[in-house]
Amino acid sequence: MNWEPQGMYSKFLLKQPTILFGENALMGLKTYACTRVSVIYGSSLDDEYKRKVSNALSSFEISFVKKTWHGEPTLKSLHSTIKEIEEFQPDLIIAIGGGSVIDGAKMVRTYYEFPFFDVRETSFSMLNWKTTFVAIPTTIGSGAEISSASVMYSESQKTKEFVISHQFIPEIIVLEVSLIENAPKRVLLTSMVDALSHAIEGYMSTIDNLLVDSYAEKAIQIIAEYHHVITSGTEKEFINKLQLASLFAGLVQNHCIVGATHALAHQMSSYGLSHAGAIALFLPAVIRKNIDSPNPKARFDQLAKHSGFTKGADLLNFVESFIAGIDLTKEKDTLKKNRQRIISDNAFFEQALSDKGGQGNPVPMNKEFLLEIFKEASS
Numbered sequence: 001m002n003w004e005p006q007g008m009y010s011k012f013l014l015k016q017p018t019i020l021f022g023e024n025a026l027m028g029l030k031t032y033a034c035t036r037v038s039v040i041y042g043s044s045l046d047d048e049y050k051r052k053v054s055n056a057l058s059s060f061e062i063s064f065v066k067k068t069w070h071g072e073p074t075l076k077s078l079h080s081t082i083k084e085i086e087e088f089q090p091d092l093i094i095a096i097g098g099g100s101v102i103d104g105a106k107m108v109r110t111y112y113e114f115p116f117f118d119v120r121e122t123s124f125s126m127l128n129w130k131t132t133f134v135a136i137p138t139t140i141g142s143g144a145e146i147s148s149a150s151v152m153y154s155e156s157q158k159t160k161e162f163v164i165s166h167q168f169i170p171e172i173i174v175l176e177v178s179l180i181e182n183a184p185k186r187v188l189l190t191s192m193v194d195a196l197s198h199a200i201e202g203y204m205s206t207i208d209n210l211l212v213d214s215y216a217e218k219a220i221q222i223i224a225e226y227h228h229v230i231t232s233g234t235e236k237e238f239i240n241k242l243q244l245a246s247l248f249a250g251l252v253q254n255h256c257i258v259g260a261t262h263a264l265a266h267q268m269s270s271y272g273l274s275h276a277g278a279i280a281l282f283l284p285a286v287i288r289k290n291i292d293s294p295n296p297k298a299r300f301d302q303l304a305k306h307s308g309f310t311k312g313a314d315l316l317n318f319v320e321s322f323i324a325g326i327d328l329t330k331e332k333d334t335l336k337k338n339r340q341r342i343i344s345d346n347a348f349f350e351q352a353l354s355d356k357g358g359q360g361n362p363v364p365m366n367k368e369f370l371l372e373i374f375k376e377a378s379s
Contacts, residue, residue, distance in 0.1 A: 015166050017135075017146070019247070021175035021240055026056045029174070032132065034059045034092035038085050040105045042067055042097035042138070049179065053094070063088045067097070072151055072269065073104035075119065078111070085112045094134040095170075096179070098191075099142030099151070099275070102135050106150040106168045109133055119152065119163045127167040135170040138179045140242050141191030141276060143198050143250020145173045149357075162356045169254075175243040181236050188230050189326045190276035192223055192242065195249040196319060197279050200287065201259045202252035203303045204296055205360035212255045213306075219248040220307040224318055231325070260365055260373060261286040263358025267348055271338055277331040280323050285376040287316055289369070296362040339378045343371065 020028035037059045039050075045064075054062055065084050069077035085093070085108055093112075095105030110117050113130060135145035144151075148166045180188065196219075203216040222245035226238040264286075265278035273281075291297040291312065304315035342348050349367045352358065363369065 015169045017170050018172045019175065020172065021244060023177075025174050026052060026136075026176055029056045029134065029172070030058055032058075032092070032172070034090075034132065036060065036088060036090045037062045037092045037094060038088055038090035039064045039094045039096060040067055040081065040085075040101065040108060041065070041095075042101045045096055049096075052178075053096075057092075059092070061088075063090065067101055067104055069100070069104050072100060073107065074152065075107075078104060078107055081108050082111045085109075090131060092132045092134065094136060096136045096138060098137065098139045099144035102137065102142070102144040102170075103147075103150045103152070105135075106133070107152070107163065110150075110168075119161075127165055129167070129171075132172065133170040134172040134174060136174045136176055136179065137243070137246070138183060139191040139276075140180060140188050140239075140246045141193070141195035141198075141249070143195065143246065143253050145170060146247055146250040147254050149254075164356075173247065175240060175247065177236065177239045177243070180239050180243065185230055186327060187276075189227075189322075190274070190280055190328075192227060192230070192246070193280045193283065193319075193323055193326070194276040195219060195246040196223060196322070197261050197283050198249040198253035198258060200283075200300075200303065200319075201261055201360065202249070202256040204290065204299050204362045205256035205258065206362060207256040207360055209255055212252050215248040216252045217303065217306040219245040219252065220303070220315070222248075224308060227322065257357070257360030259286065259358055259361030260289070260352075260370060261358075263352040263355040263361070263365070264370060264374060264377075266355050266357055267352050268335075271334055273331055273334055277328060280326060280328055281331055281335055282373065282377050284316070284320050284323065285373045287319065288376075289373050290361070290363050291316075293363050299362065335378045342374065342378075 034057065037057055039053060039062065050064055065081055068080040093105060093109050095102045109131060137145045146169060148168050149162045149164045150168055152161050152163060199216040199219040203213060222241050226241050229235045229238045261279055261282045264282045265275060268278040291300050301312040304312045309315045349370050352370055353365055
């Protein structure tokens with residue numbers, strides 16, 4: 001029997017960070033010793049929260065560094081931020097933002113500590129850090145804060161690529177409600193669809209992990225029960241539960257490789273679609289296609305029952321109605337506008353088939369399989 005490392009380490013949980021959540025979770029950082037802190041952030045960090053971060057740290061100096069990349073980072077776009085970090089020499093790095101900010105900060109930290117790191121080298125396994133890395137997500141769904149991957153954009157290939165090391169997982173994750181409660185509702189809702197896709201595709205993945213299954217079931221249960229607080233604007237105390245659900249779903253994705261939804265969605269970034277928006281377009285069609293097969297259908301039914309639904313059809317109805325409540329006009333128009341071009345583009349589907357983020361689909365994928373899903377989603 002051949003030795004399969006994935007089969008070996010999928011039986012237990014990988015490196016797990018300290019998770020700070022609840023009211024004033026940020027103040028938990030007060031107990032961590034640090035002298036110089038760099039805070040890498042996106043566009044949504046106001047002066048009031050910067051003061052809150054400063055008050056939560058026991059450091060001598062704090063540097064706030066606005067990210068220099070847009071969307072998925074490229075090595076070129078990371079350069080200026082890396083230079084700032086190298087000059088400041090922090091011993092603790094905080095990333096505050098969505099998946100793009102956190103993924104970029106992972107690589108900034110890597111190049112700060114290992115200047116000769118090569119993203120094309122896949123044989124590395126151990127990165128021994130001198131710094132401590134803290135992730136504070138500002139969306140509910142990307143899962144970047146608990147992921148072993150850093151998603152980069154290849155300008156030459158016009159597609160997303162993954163740099164993977166289990167050492168990329170932050171040492172500390174802070175789930176701060178105050179960063180979420182006033183975020184645009186559409187952003188939060190689409191990112192929650194991404195979390196649902198992580199839980200559903202991870203659960204149905206070809207990689208089976210009974211312990212991780214419980215995280216998927218709980219994530220879906222929480223989202224189904226509390227998703228309304230985003231649109232209602234009330235009961236904001238439940239937002240922290242949604243943040244935990246997103247983290248649980250991200251943990252599932254990190255252990256059980258996801259499937260066709262992500263394989264297709266990753267290719268849409270070159271058409272200007274956000275990751276979460278593209279996921280929302282494809283997820284229902286992928287579920288329906290997968291559960292045409294008996295074993296995936298039984299697995300989906302089991303997931304539904306363990307997540308608080310009566311049967312698989314009820315879970316699928318929830319996913320569809322949840323997505324239907326989000327304004328995806330722009331995404332749908334882009335998909336329809338480029339429909340014929342993509343259908344005739346063999347490279348689009350070849351890249352989807354080879355996408356590292358979509359290899360766990362429960363039904364073997366080929367071009368015809370993905371083409372049928374794409375046609376349904378774009379009709």
